[in-house]
Structure formats: C-alpha cells, structure tokens
Amino acid sequence: MNAHRVDMLPRNDDTCGWANLLPPRPRPVRRVAGAMGFDWAIVGAGYAGLAAARRIAELAPGDTIAVIDAGRAGEGAAGRNSGFAVEISPSPRKKIGSPEAAYRKSIRINAHGLGLLRQAIDAHGIDCDWHQAGKHQAAAEPRHFARLDAFARHLDALGLPYRRLEAEELCARLGTSHYRRALLTAGTVLVQPAALARGLAMTLPDGVTLLEESPVESWSAGPPIRLSCPGGTVSAKRLLLATNAWLPRFGAFRNGLVSFTLTAGLTRSLTDAEHRAIGAPEPWGVISIHRFGATVRYTADRRILVRNSLEYWPRMAMTPAETAARLPGIEASFRARFPGLREVGFEHLWSGVIAASRNFSAGFGTIAPGVFAAGGCNAGGIARNTALGALLADHALDNRSDLLEAVRGLPPPAWVPPRPFLDIGAALDLRRRRRGLGAEF
Numbered sequence: 001m002n003a004h005r006v007d008m009l010p011r012n013d014d015t016c017g018w019a020n021l022l023p024p025r026p027r028p029v030r031r032v033a034g035a036m037g038f039d040w041a042i043v044g045a046g047y048a049g050l051a052a053a054r055r056i057a058e059l060a061p062g063d064t065i066a067v068i069d070a071g072r073a074g075e076g077a078a079g080r081n082s083g084f085a086v087e088i089s090p091s092p093r094k095k096i097g098s099p100e101a102a103y104r105k106s107i108r109i110n111a112h113g114l115g116l117l118r119q120a121i122d123a124h125g126i127d128c129d130w131h132q133a134g135k136h137q138a139a140a141e142p143r144h145f146a147r148l149d150a151f152a153r154h155l156d157a158l159g160l161p162y163r164r165l166e167a168e169e170l171c172a173r174l175g176t177s178h179y180r181r182a183l184l185t186a187g188t189v190l191v192q193p194a195a196l197a198r199g200l201a202m203t204l205p206d207g208v209t210l211l212e213e214s215p216v217e218s219w220s221a222g223p224p225i226r227l228s229c230p231g232g233t234v235s236a237k238r239l240l241l242a243t244n245a246w247l248p249r250f251g252a253f254r255n256g257l258v259s260f261t262l263t264a265g266l267t268r269s270l271t272d273a274e275h276r277a278i279g280a281p282e283p284w285g286v287i288s289i290h291r292f293g294a295t296v297r298y299t300a301d302r303r304i305l306v307r308n309s310l311e312y313w314p315r316m317a318m319t320p321a322e323t324a325a326r327l328p329g330i331e332a333s334f335r336a337r338f339p340g341l342r343e344v345g346f347e348h349l350w351s352g353v354i355a356a357s358r359n360f361s362a363g364f365g366t367i368a369p370g371v372f373a374a375g376g377c378n379a380g381g382i383a384r385n386t387a388l389g390a391l392l393a394d395h396a397l398d399n400r401s402d403l404l405e406a407v408r409g410l411p412p413p414a415w416v417p418p419r420p421f422l423d424i425g426a427a428l429d430l431r432r433r434r435r436g437l438g439a440e441f
C-alpha cells in the first residue's frame, strides 16, 4: 500500500498562555524512536485521542496502545482553547434535521463527554480549576436580542432550564456594563484547558504509551499499518486518527472539514484593588450570541481571557508576527469591557487551530480497513470530541450502544469545494457573517 504523505504538520510555538502558567511536567517527553510496534496507534493527544486511549484500555485490557502527538500533550488546541466545556450551544441555521432533534443529539454527545472528563479528573485528582459556572450567552447590543430569543425558544422546546439576565444583574455578576442581556445555562464547566489536557495525558492507563514531539509525516494502510515519524516508525494493527483540524492532511474528510485559526489573549492577574474595583466577581464565562463575537472569561486566578477572532487560515499555524498583529483587536475588546482597568495588560497571546464543517456535523467512522477517524469540533470540542474519541474506540471494537448509533447516524460534514474555490468562498462567507458585529467584538 502506498504511503499517504501528511502534507502539513502542527507547529508548537510555545506561546500558549495556559500551558506556560503550569508547573513543570511530572514526566519527561518520550519520542518515537527506531521501529516500534503496538496493537493500536492513536494519532493526536488532544481530547479525542486521549479519550479513545482510555476507552480502548478499558474495553481491550492487555492490548498495547500508542498515543502519538506532533507536540507536547496539552499544548495543541486542547490546551489553547477558552476552556468552556459546553453542554449546549445556540443552534446554527444549517443544523442537521430539525433544530430540536439536532440539539437533543448534541446535548447527549456533550453530556457523555462531560461525564467522561469528570470521571477522569475525579479518579486521578486532576487539578484544572474545574468549575461548573455555567455559560452566559450574551448580547452587547439590543439588535442581537432576537438571536437570544431564538436560543431561548429552543431551550423552552427542549425543556432545558436557563436564566435570562438583564443589564443590571449582568453588570453585578461580571463587573462590566458591556452586556445588555444574556441567557445563563448551568451545565457548562469552565476549566484551565492546558491543566486538564496535560492531566489527562499524564494519567493514561497501563498499556498506553504516550509518544510526543513525534510528528507523523506519512502513514500507510496495513496490515500492518505503518506510521513514519522523524525518529522512527510505528506499526500497528489498528489506527485511530484524532487530529481534528489535521484530519484532512491524513486524507480523512478532505472535502468536509475546514480549518480555522483562533487567537486568544490572557491578562496578568488583577490585584486585590482591581478585583474589588470590578465588584469582586466569581469566575465567569461569556460567549457572544453572535458567532463571531468575543468569548471572555474571568478566571479563578483573576485573569481576563479574550478570544475574538476566528479566521480562515489555510496555512493553519500563524507566525508569531501574525499572532501579534491580532493583539490590538484583543485589547480593543478588553478596553471596551473594562475601561477602568487601564493598567492591566496582556501577558499571553497565542493562536490555535480547529476544524469546522458547513453543516456543523462531525467526521466519524472507518476510513480504511482498520483505520478510524473522528473530529470536526466547530470550536466546541472539549466535551464533544472527548465523547467522539471514546465512541470511536467503541466503533473500532464494535461495542454497540444507542449513543454510538446516534453518532454513526450523523450526516457526514457537508461538501466544501477544493482550493482555490474554498479560499474565495470562505473569504466571502466570513465577511458576510461578520457584518453587524459591532459591540459584540
């Protein structure tokens, strides 16, 4: 079988603020070296890959499993995100089937992922600021209230509880008068994502070998399946691809998953006086009801996170200069929300890559004999891709369940044209969707 060359690799620029705030790792990095052999190879040590490894170890004890990542576990998108492990998001228009049916499915998938994460952090005492603070889905301008109303109607139809918060109460809770209205749903958990992802990677079960800083440069279908890395090769009976934005680089869901690059910044910790000046709030998280609006968090260590860009970026990784060029936009969002915190600046700035599909469906299933793939997170993969990773293991082992059937029944990611048509279409589409962003930015 011919080798499939992986034509673009992730690059760790060591800028991830969440990762840089962590204490030194408890274990050194182990790389792919020489000729290695396992029953299972999993590529990607993010939420999907780590959950898949745990599940295979549970279902097939005694099998040997390698989890291979181009970087260090917890320093890819899994550690670079805004840390909302969401239970429910507003339904985008192009959802699959009726909105309520799509909601029900996605809530079940997210709940499964949240449950698995909770199990792992409880079992291993993973310290990741896990806090069920809920999610404020907010509008900064009345012209976006209609979007909140539509979300509320879906929540009502599903019988899901929420609280509607108006400007005054929001200001008291958040310490900013920027937002005019929000729906608070209680199930979302806020986490320090790099602490969570690293914690999951450092507590993998017996039989799982973590191999980091080992980019897979090519793979070929078996038997045996072979992966080639700079330091050596890995052969395996079965292969799980859990590389999310890089799945198309492995040949999976090539005409369905599109990568986007997001940039986030994290301030220094507020002083006691600054914390009091904004009303000494508890940690909170806000996601704009406008898909391209800012995501903002107040963290347990009193930092403010702002993530306000989502860009079609075919080269995937940004250079340091490209990331730095996003800082003025992040600062503008911050100053608009906290004009009184003039002395507070951003200590960390980073970008990360995700995969999305036009119909918001995930890629999931068998892509070649013995080769399985799952991914496509639409920027909400902490809970969702944890679930998809674990379910991919069930799928590979033919361990049936209702939830697996529900995921197998998802339509594939909707077709997108190849480049350069995709570049043109994405640029036009994003420009149109960003219109009217105003104070949501």
Ligand SMILES: Cc1cc2nc3c(=O)[nH]c(=O)nc-3n(C[C@H](O)[C@H](O)[C@H](O)COP(=O)(O)OP(=O)(O)OC[C@H]3O[C@@H](n4cnc5c(N)ncnc54)[C@H](O)[C@@H]3O)c2cc1C
Residues within 6 Å of the ligand: 006, 008, 009, 010, 043, 044, 045, 046, 047, 048, 049, 068, 069, 070, 071, 075, 076, 077, 078, 079, 080, 081, 082, 083, 084, 085, 086, 214, 215, 216, 217, 242, 243, 244, 245, 246, 262, 263, 264, 307, 351, 352, 353, 354, 374, 375, 376, 377, 378, 379, 380, 381, 382, 383, 385
């Ligand atoms: C700035 C930002 C904010 C976000 N905010 C949120 C949020 O608040 N909530 C939420 O749920 N989601 C959020 N996301 C998305 C979330 O991070 C992803 O959904 C999640 O990380 C996907 O998990 P995964 O395991 O499928 O993929 P990833 O976490 O992307 O893991 C894939 C891994 O594959 C590895 N890999 C790729 N190619 C190769 C190769 N050739 N060889 C070896 N390894 C390879 C990568 O290094 C990576 O570690 C955000 C993302 C970003 C960037």
